[in-house]
Amino acid sequence: MRGLLQIANDTFFLYYLFSNLSYLVLLIVALLSSRVHHQHLASLRLERIKASPLTPPITLIAPAHNEEASIVPSVRSLLRVDYPELEVVVVNDGSRDGTLARLREEFDLQPARMLYMAHVTTAPVRALYRSATDPRLIVVDKEAGGSKADASNAGLNVASSPYTCVVDADSLLEPDALLRIMVKILEDPKHVIAAGGIVRVLNGCELVNGRIRAVRLPRSPIVIFQVIEYLRAFLIGREGWARGNMLTIISGAFGLFRRDVVMSVGGYRASAIGEDFDLVARIHRRMFDEKREYRVVFVPDPVCWTEVPPTAKSLGRQRARWQKGLIDVLWPNRDMLFRKRYGRIGAIALPYMWIFELFAPVFEVLGIAAIILAAALGMLSRGFFLEFMIYGYLFAAMISVGAVLQEELTYRRYNDWRDVAWLMLYCFLEQFPYRQMHLIWRLQGMWQYARGDVVWRPMERVGLEAAASSHTEQ
Amino acid sequence: MNSLLHWINAGAASFVVRAIVFSVSGIVALIAAILARRKIRRRYFDRLADAEFYVRQHWDEIVDGEIPRNEWREVHRDTEAIITQSLDHMESADAAEGEKLLNFLRRTGLLDRILMETRHLRGWKREAALVQLGRTRAPEAVASLVAALDDPSPETQLAAVRGLARTGLRSAGEAMLDRVLAGDLAVPGTSLMNALIACTRANPRVLLPYLHLARGAVRELLARVMAEVASVALGDDLLLLASDPLPEVRASVARALGHAEFGFAFPALAQLAMDGEWYVRLRALTSLGHFRETRALPVLLRGVCDPNRHVRQRAAEALAHEPDPIGVMNDVLKTADAYAWQAMIAELDRTGDFDKMVEALESNTGRIARAEEQQLLRALEAGAQDLNTMMRLPGTRKVPESV
Numbered sequence: 108m109r110g111l112l113q114i115a116n117d118t119f120f121l122y123y124l125f126s127n128l129s130y131l132v133l134l135i136v137a138l139l140s141s142r143v144h145h146q147h148l149a150s151l152r153l154e155r156i157k158a159s160p161l162t163p164p165i166t167l168i169a170p171a172h173n174e175e176a177s178i179v180p181s182v183r184s185l186l187r188v189d190y191p192e193l194e195v196v197v198v199n200d201g202s203r204d205g206t207l208a209r210l211r212e213e214f215d216l217q218p219a220r221m222l223y224m225a226h227v228t229t230a231p232v233r234a235l236y237r238s239a240t241d242p243r244l245i246v247v248d249k250e251a252g253g254s255k256a257d258a259s260n261a262g263l264n265v266a267s268s269p270y271t272c273v274v275d276a277d278s279l280l281e282p283d284a285l286l287r288i289m290v291k292i293l294e295d296p297k298h299v300i301a302a303g304g305i306v307r308v309l310n311g312c313e314l315v316n317g318r319i320r321a322v323r324l325p326r327s328p329i330v331i332f333q334v335i336e337y338l339r340a341f342l343i344g345r346e347g348w349a350r351g352n353m354l355t356i357i358s359g360a361f362g363l364f365r366r367d368v369v370m371s372v373g374g375y376r377a378s379a380i381g382e383d384f385d386l387v388a389r390i391h392r393r394m395f396d397e398k399r400e401y402r403v404v405f406v407p408d409p410v411c412w413t414e415v416p417p418t419a420k421s422l423g424r425q426r427a428r429w430q431k432g433l434i435d436v437l438w439p440n441r442d443m444l445f446r447k448r449y450g451r452i453g454a455i456a457l458p459y460m461w462i463f464e465l466f467a468p469v470f471e472v473l474g475i476a477a478i479i480l481a482a483a484l485g486m487l488s489r490g491f492f493l494e495f496m497i498y499g500y501l502f503a504a505m506i507s508v509g510a511v512l513q514e515e516l517t518y519r520r521y522n523d524w525r526d527v528a529w530l531m532l533y534c535f536l537e538q539f540p541y542r543q544m545h546l547i548w549r550l551q552g553m554w555q556y557a558r559g560d561v562v563w564r565p566m567e568r569v570g571l572e573a574a575a576s577s578h579t580e581q
Numbered sequence: 582m583n584s585l586l587h588w589i590n591a592g593a594a595s596f597v598v599r600a601i602v603f604s605v606s607g608i609v610a611l612i613a614a615i616l617a618r619r620k621i622r623r624r625y626f627d628r629l630a631d632a633e634f635y636v637r638q639h640w641d642e643i644v645d646g647e648i649p650r651n652e653w654r655e656v657h658r659d660t661e662a663i664i665t666q667s668l669d670h671m672e673s674a675d676a677a678e679g680e681k682l683l684n685f686l687r688r689t690g691l692l693d694r695i696l697m698e699t700r701h702l703r704g705w706k707r708e709a710a711l712v713q714l715g716r717t718r719a720p721e722a723v724a725s726l727v728a729a730l731d732d733p734s735p736e737t738q739l740a741a742v743r744g745l746a747r748t749g750l751r752s753a754g755e756a757m758l759d760r761v762l763a764g765d766l767a768v769p770g771t772s773l774m775n776a777l778i779a780c781t782r783a784n785p786r787v788l789l790p791y792l793h794l795a796r797g798a799v800r801e802l803l804a805r806v807m808a809e810v811a812s813v814a815l816g817d818d819l820l821l822l823a824s825d826p827l828p829e830v831r832a833s834v835a836r837a838l839g840h841a842e843f844g845f846a847f848p849a850l851a852q853l854a855m856d857g858e859w860y861v862r863l864r865a866l867t868s869l870g871h872f873r874e875t876r877a878l879p880v881l882l883r884g885v886c887d888p889n890r891h892v893r894q895r896a897a898e899a900l901a902h903e904p905d906p907i908g909v910m911n912d913v914l915k916t917a918d919a920y921a922w923q924a925m926i927a928e929l930d931r932t933g934d935f936d937k938m939v940e941a942l943e944s945n946t947g948r949i950a951r952a953e954e955q956q957l958l959r960a961l962e963a964g965a966q967d968l969n970t971m972m973r974l975p976g977t978r979k980v981p982e983s984v
Contacts, residue, residue: 152775159807161809161832261676494598495597497601512615515619
């Protein structure tokens with residue numbers, strides 16, 4: 108028993124060591140690559156991309172399910188995106204609230220004389236509308252398909268551009284976001300098939316007429332923790348993985364894809380819980396199967412602002428869903444693991460997702476159990492245990508502070524020094540009890556998946572204007 | 582495995598202590614970096630704002646030499662503010678004003694100072710100086726910028742490319758092209774493209790010899806540059822490039838021909854409209870659409886039946902602007918291609934011309950036979966009332982589409 112426990116403790120120690128080492132490597136890579144990217148940014152002329160006749164059209168697809176509260180400012184912000192050839196397709200996915208009525212009222216929707224060609228099968232489409240005030244806006248009214256993926260597929264069927272960008276209907280894109288995200292694609296249009304931008308937390312920001320006037324840190328601790336998580340995930344995680352061409356997730360809130368590539372893998376999987384991760388995984392698989400040279404890139408400066416769950420309850424549901432989504436994608440793609448034909452994705456990225464993302468809560472719980480057992484058997488060195496806890500706490504705080512530094516060095520969205528001070532403070536508060544709550548939510552997700560509860564459920568929204576502090580100026 | 586377990590058990594305690602020290606040091610260093618950066622930036626920008634305010638107040642006296650240069654040359658931030666403002670003014674100045682400002686920089690020794698900085702400074706200071714030097718657009722800047730292209734550091738090369746782009750000079754473009762061809766530049770593609778476009782736009786012919794010599798990825802990059810800058814100034818060379826094996830080059834030709842004489846461009850554009858690559862066809866049809874020439878109609882009608890939806894849309898866009906829309910719609914209906922018909926209806930819907938066309942047909946235009954008008958009206962109404970009925974119109978066919 109004691110021998111077994113000793114091996115278990117050693118394994119957990121090694122696991123923790125590798126996990127921290129990977130975070131450290133990602134932090135260093137991200138800090139170095141952001142310097143290069145920043146220099147590159149300075150050399151860009153967005154107006155040239157805007158004026159170029161060769162800049163390809165983009166269709167923005169915004170699936171909306173019961174988004175009455177936020178749909179109008181959100182669509183306005185999409186139409187205000189600064190891009191030469193833009194089409195906005197809003198998919199009303201069987202909303203039971205007044206989403207369609209709000210759209211009709213605000214944008215003077217008229218029945219569109221378009222043929223709906225279902226290249227990807229979706230729930231039945233009831234009608235297509237085009238705005239009489241802005242013909243770039245098309246609204247697809249369809250029966251509820253039960254998932255964001257199904258709604259996105261309907262949008263893909265209608266999209267008429269070679270590039271499509273699915274955005275959440277509760278998100279705000281910065282006006283130059285598409286021009287910025289296209290930079291990486293125009294650099295290598297043959298090989299770059301998908302690009303992800305950065306998603307930031309909208310809650311707490313100051314909105315005027317559906318535009319962000321001032322970026323502010325929210326006051327709610329649960330939202331500030333998410334701000335830090337987003338900074339860490341995007342400015343360190345995605346930046347680092349993309350550097351090695353091993354990006355496996357492009358956020359569903361803001362990702363640009365070549366339409367033909369998405370269509371070639373059959374669009375989004377309607378039953379997927381994490382449709383964004385699922386799509387990218389299938390694209391990787393297809394590209395490797397066909398032995399095609401390709402790149403999936405991350406661009407850290409085009410920003411999409413999104414509303415995050417404001418309460419522990421809704422956040423818990425979201426995180427459980429993310430965990431279910433993770434299993435839902437990793438399990439069907441397990442045959443990609445350690446197979447030569449799937450290159451770095453099969454050898455590094457997916458194994459990392461399995462070990463350090465999917466099984467992280469399991470390891471954590473087993474680690475806690477092993478500590479308790481060791482203490483019960485009198486095998487626990489209290490001094491070492493205390494030192495180990497301090498190390499764990501400080502290392503995690505260091506990575507979070509690193510994410511805040513990365514933000515400071517690069518994009519500096521939080522200008523007020525008080526916001527930065529709060530962010531730094533919360534880097535130290537994150538470990539207790541937020542981390543433990545997070546652990547429980549993720550375990551709940553795994554439990555729900557094991558029980559067969561795999562139904563996709565949308566997040567409850569308070570609406571953009573309620574999440575941010577909103578004003579209307581004449 | 583045993584030795585690993587042994588190491589863990591023996592070394593774990595000391596490792597953890599060292600890791601704690603490392604983490605604490607890391608946190609202190611990161612927080613110090615954040616605070617120091619905030620503090621330094623704030624102080625720097627406060628002082629720079631003061632200096633810029635002073636310079637702005639006395640701008641004319643400084644440029645005209647009424648305030649002797651010795652009064653400001655010794656104050657570092659004043660000099661910096663003057664350089665910045667001179668360069669900002671040059672961006673929007675006309676030729677005469679630009680020349681005056683350049684002479685001011687020469688006369689006061691500021692240009693020499695920037696030149697010296699590009700040679701003697703290192704790291705980000707040198708990179709900033711290189712960009713500043715390019716912004717002066719002084720012909721004497723090119724040599725120093727070109728020298729920096731040979732620096733082993735990719736950051737310095739990028740700064741030199743940015744500087745050369747700002748000059749917009751042909752010699753700057755040629756220097757970059759030489760190195761691109763030799764594979765000596767480690768600069769991101771978009772930055773390089775920007776620079777080459779800026780330096781070759783006035784004279785795209787510069788690109789031709791390099792395009793002929795280049796191979797592989799470099800040729801693709803140059804083709805994309807050509808696609809942006811190609812113009813009728815290339816003359817017969819354009820026609821030669823229309824049969825280039827690289828689709829990017831053919832697409833660039835298709836775009837450039839849109840600005841040429843119709844008679845000169847039409848045969849090549851008609852050929853390119855049947856190209857194997859969809860974006861070449863798309864460019865060719867877009868260019869043909871610019872002419873509003875009835876002779877282009879058969880090609881556009883073929884384009885609206887293209888298997889690629891983007892190409893169909895562009896053709897429909899061009900056809901919708903033809904002077905005889907009813908005649909065009911009738912011709913499209915005669916193609917018996919449901920996708921073509923759909924593309925036209927969608928385009929009329931997008932431009933808001935659908936109802937106008939229905940009204941015109943109802944009031945009997947006389948442009949086509951009455952029977953044909955009635956058939957056209959029915960087809961339009963079928964499209965408007967029940968989209969899927971349109972697919973069942975007698976004679977229409979459904980072809981597989983590629984996108």
